[in-house]
Amino acid sequence: MAASLAPTRWADLDRLLLRPGNLVGPGFEPGPELLESLQNDLRVLVIGAGGLGCELLKDLALSGFGHIDVIDMDTIDVSNLNRQFLFRMQDVGKPKAEVAAERVMQRVKGVTVVPHFCRIEEKDVSFYQDFHIIVLGLDSLEARSYINSVVCGFLEYEEDGSPDQSTIKPLVDGGTEGFKGHARVIFPGITPCFHCSLWLFPPQITFPLCTLAETPRSPAHCIEYAHLIQWGQDRQGESFDADNPEHMKWIYDQAVKRGEQFNISGITYSLTQGVVKNIVPAIASTNAIVAATCALETLKIATMCSTGMEVYMQYTGTEGIYMRTVPHDKDPNCIMCSPGVPVEVDTTCTLQKFIDQLLKDSRFKLKLSKPSVSYHGDNLYMQAPPVLEEMTRPNLELSLLTLMDGKTSGVLNINDRRLTGVLRVRVTFKEGLDSVDMDTAGGG
Amino acid sequence: MAQRNNKYDRQLRIWGEHGQTALETARVCVLNCGPTGSEALKNLVLGGIGSFTIVDASKVSAADLGNNYLVDWESLGQSKAKSVCALLQELNESVGAKFVEESPEALLESNPAFFAQFTLVIATQMTEAPLLKLEEICRQQKVMLVIARSYGLAGLVRISVTEHDIIESKPDNKVEDLRLHKPWPELQSYVDEFDIDTQDHNIHKHIPFAILLIKIAEDWKKSHDGKLPANVRLFKEAITARRRVEEDEDNYNEALKSAYIVLFPPSISSQLRAVLEDKASDVDASSSDFWIMVSALKQFMANEGQGEPPLDGAIPDMHSFTDYYIKLQKIYQARAEADVTAVEGHVARILKQIGRESSPIPRSTIKLFCKNARNLRVLRCKMLSDEFSSRSGPELQRLLAVEESSHPALYVLLRAVDHFAATYNRFPGVFDGEMEEDVSRLKSLAVGLLNDMGGGGASLPEDVVSEICRFGAGEIHCVASIVGGIASQECIKLLTRQFTPIQGTFIYNAMSATSLVLNV
Structure with missing residues (x-):
């Protein structure tokens, strides 16, 4: 054991882990067992080995965590080197996860970092189940949403509507842009999940195609015209690759020509790259601050050695420094983390009609294609395999109210190949909905 | 490279x-x-x-x-x-x-x-x-x-x-300085070229919103004794009256969104005011380039600028035909350049007055200064010796009582641990055996510190004091x-x-x- 090699190695951390305190988390029990469990038992997954990921691996290893996995599909680029301190010029082109894992293990003796050089969707959902805490160092909303749906899929509720504690998989998330960033802690079912507060992420700026084609006014308009319209016209059949310098140069040259034609100046190669690749400015200090905030919260979740932060921390470093936490509310009807999305159903509704109603419901648009339905662990209708489909098919013509034991409301679990996890639907039966609702409830 | x-x-x-x-x-x-x-x-x-x-x-x-x-x-x-x-x-x-x-x-x-x-x-x-x-x-x-x-x-x-002078403070919320409330002659004569009630629908929906706002404000003034609308709602109604709803006009949407800037043009911020009123702007031969430019800025504002700092020359994107927009952009840029030239003239006169003709300030520097004139900042830090000896106790006392967070207490305690170290030759809480004693020692040192600063009677939360001891100066x-x-x-x-x-x-x-x- 590394700890026994150097008994005073964790002296600073031990202040927090061995001593009782007054401002600590619920159930905090100081003692050497805490460090032992950090070193031996707890497994943490870091998603992303970029600006935040590199910092996170260092921070977690130096917070006593002994078993860390890291997953990233990217390879190292020269432009990473101003902040991703685990990488060197000679590493350019190598997988980030592998280089990062090796460097941290070399420096921090006793820690095991297992790299996964792949996309997050390539891993089976059960892969994520094996970790106690998942820490996100990502730059895309899509990837965050995916992981959110995975952990919300693990969540189960008790009969009384309270979340089953053993199914809560904590997520810690960080994000940065220039001098700004955020850190947040998500306990699915207890604190708001990503889907509850999607509004926190600003919408992406896109230009109307008619502006690009007919009335360009800015350098970005010229660049996007070359990128989105001209490439397809002039280089048919070739797919555009933003990492191919010849492709980027072509876009730049075309944009400059278009700029000359429309009297628009200020088109540079750097701006072309920025617009086409949607580059977000990034610096070492913000990444360090946000990642360490996330790692410290991870340590608090694992040991309860201090009070946790409120839901969401906002960081702004442009004018002085603002670091404040904001308590957001959960969306009680969230399709990801709520005990059940409310759906009103007519008392005479059959299971088949109910499934049709779900497919028309705008809240589940693009999320459902062939839903299977279960109630309290019983399969009411299964789309596959064929044997089960055949067995449950007769239920389709039965009244849903009967299938749900005549109760006036209850939660159904919906599974669908388009869903990462399960969709919980809280059905409430109402009389006389049928005629009015079938058109409106479905809606757009 | x-x-x-x-x-x-x-x-x-x-x-x-x-x-x-x-x-x-x-x-x-x-x-x-x-x-x-x-x-x-x-x-x-x-x-x-x-x-x-x-x-x-x-x-x-x-x-x-x-x-x-x-x-x-x-x-x-x-x-x-x-x-x-x-x-x-x-x-x-x-x-x-x-x-x-x-x-x-x-x-x-x-x-x-x-x-x-x-x-x-x-x-x-x-x-x-x-x-x-x-x-x-x-x-x-x-x-x-x-x-x-x-x-x-x-x-x-x-x-x-x-002292730390900042030209490029790059605030998060940059104000658009479009001067729609008082267009200068070149801008006005361009605006006069437009008929915003044209029956050509395609032109109607491609007139930049800045032109629309100047025109509609002008028309309002003509029928209201030269006064602008009393509030944004009235102005927005006047704008809405000119739009063609069936055409779904983006330029009018933008005009409505920006209507308020005609009635409430950007004012001189308190930070800029402080820079202008700073004694350092009374320049002499020892003054830095920054203060010479501030001095020139004051003269510009008192003369050519008519109270306004130089125009930065940047305009936001506006839904419009390319040529309308580019022409408008050039008018703003030309005005910004003219303002730079005026400030440059003031700089040259000042340099002459203070006997510094031999080392002029490059135009590129003056240009950067003018472009950011609205957001100039000067930072002067209190000396630590003043902070440590100052009578800031009453302010701390107020913060300790009002502030729900523990930051003011942490401030006092972070200073108290140094007094602890000076007294006991070690930080509080470094030995497990003396935790309780250290908590009361630290507390009395912190209270003494507050008293010395004139903030006696303020209370420090017990749990924060004991947490500081628990940390034992750990990093x-x-x-x-x-x-x-x-x-x-x-x-x-x-x-x-x-x-x-x-x-x-x-x-x-x-x-x-x-x-x-x-x-x-």
Whole structure:
């Protein structure tokens, strides 16, 4: 054991882990067992080995965590080197996860970092189940949403509507842009999940195609015209690759020509790259601050050695420094983390009609294609395999109210190949909905 | 050069080539290279400062291996400054790396002139007495000073500079200065070319919103004794009356969204007002270029500007035909250039008055100044010696009573631990056996400190006092990474002269992940 090699190695951390305190988390029990469990038992997954990921691996290893996995599909680029301190010029082109894992293990003796050089969707959902805490160092909303749906899929509720504690998989998330960033802690079912507060992420700026084609006014308009319209016209059949310098140069040259034609100046190669690749400015200090905030919260979740932060921390470093936490509310009807999305159903509704109603419901648009339905662990209708489909098919013509034991409301679990996890639907039966609702409830 | 630009691409997009050049010429000194100092330096080395020098007398111990990433097992027992220096050098070969194996406290006594070679000094994990000495030296030698302290789950960052002038403060919410409320002749004559009631629908929906707003405001004034609408609602109604709903006109949507700027054009901000009223703007031969330009700005505003600073010349995108927009853009740019020329004239006259004709200020500098004139900032830091001796007790007393957060208490306690160390020759809570005694010792020192400052009677929350003792002066890696990260960020702002640094004492509470800047 590394700890026994150097008994005073964790002296600073031990202040927090061995001593009782007054401002600590619920159930905090100081003692050497805490460090032992950090070193031996707890497994943490870091998603992303970029600006935040590199910092996170260092921070977690130096917070006593002994078993860390890291997953990233990217390879190292020269432009990473101003902040991703685990990488060197000679590493350019190598997988980030592998280089990062090796460097941290070399420096921090006793820690095991297992790299996964792949996309997050390539891993089976059960892969994520094996970790106690998942820490996100990502730059895309899509990837965050995916992981959110995975952990919300693990969540189960008790009969009384309270979340089953053993199914809560904590997520810690960080994000940065220039001098700004955020850190947040998500306990699915207890604190708001990503889907509850999607509004926190600003919408992406896109230009109307008619502006690009007919009335360009800015350098970005010229660049996007070359990128989105001209490439397809002039280089048919070739797919555009933003990492191919010849492709980027072509876009730049075309944009400059278009700029000359429309009297628009200020088109540079750097701006072309920025617009086409949607580059977000990034610096070492913000990444360090946000990642360490996330790692410290991870340590608090694992040991309860201090009070946790409120839901969401906002960081702004442009004018002085603002670091404040904001308590957001959960969306009680969230399709990801709520005990059940409310759906009103007519008392005479059959299971088949109910499934049709779900497919028309705008809240589940693009999320459902062939839903299977279960109630309290019983399969009411299964789309596959064929044997089960055949067995449950007769239920389709039965009244849903009967299938749900005549109760006036209850939660159904919906599974669908388009869903990462399960969709919980809280059905409430109402009389006389049928005629009015079938058109409106479905809606757009 | 190409590789350098690629390497720094993501930060060049923030502070530009000139910001990067400022970093690359900076010489930074870090005092003590525990995790706080090492992490601060790590971020600066990655960003590409010119050179750094580490001053630290200690050897790498086992505890360093548990909280500092910039030491390795091979250097156990060897100079910490040397180990950190070597591992930092690996991060960026273009940065000059040096170390001095001596304690900062000893160096302050033996060789104060040592500090004159640096642009900026970062003092980490130092106590009050040596900091006072260091500040005196730095002020004398015109070296910028950034103080950083990580203490268990608490932290502090403080800047000490005599004066820091910022042209490019780059505020988050930049105000659009379009002068729609008083168009100048060139803009007015362009506006006059438009018939905004044209029956050509395609033209109607491609007139830039700035033109629409000037026209509609003009028409309103004609029928209302030369007065503008009394409120935004009335103005918006007038705008809505001219739009053709069936055409779904984006230019009118933009006009409605920006209607308020005609009635409420940007005012002179309190920060700019403070710069204009600053005594330093009464310039003489010893004045800096910045203050000469401020003086010229005042003359411009009193004359050509008619109360307004120079136009920055930038306009937002507007839904419009390309040629309408480009023409409008050129009119704004021409006006901005004319304003620069006027300010340049004032600068030349001032330089002549103070006998500095021989060293003029380049037009590019004046242009940058004019473009950012609305957002000028001047930062002057109180001396630590004033802060430590000031009668700021009543303000602290008020904060301790009002503030729900524990930041003011942490501020008092972070100062009290230094008094504790001065009294007992160790920090509170370093021995398990004396925790209870240390809590009451620390508390009475903190209360005494408050009394001395004139804030007697203020109460300190018990649980925060005991937590500070629990920390036992431990340097937790994550806290050091945050405090060091913030210190490095402030260094970048100071060195590039961009963005606005902290004005006061920054207190970080890692228990709640919150912070507060105290002005005491």
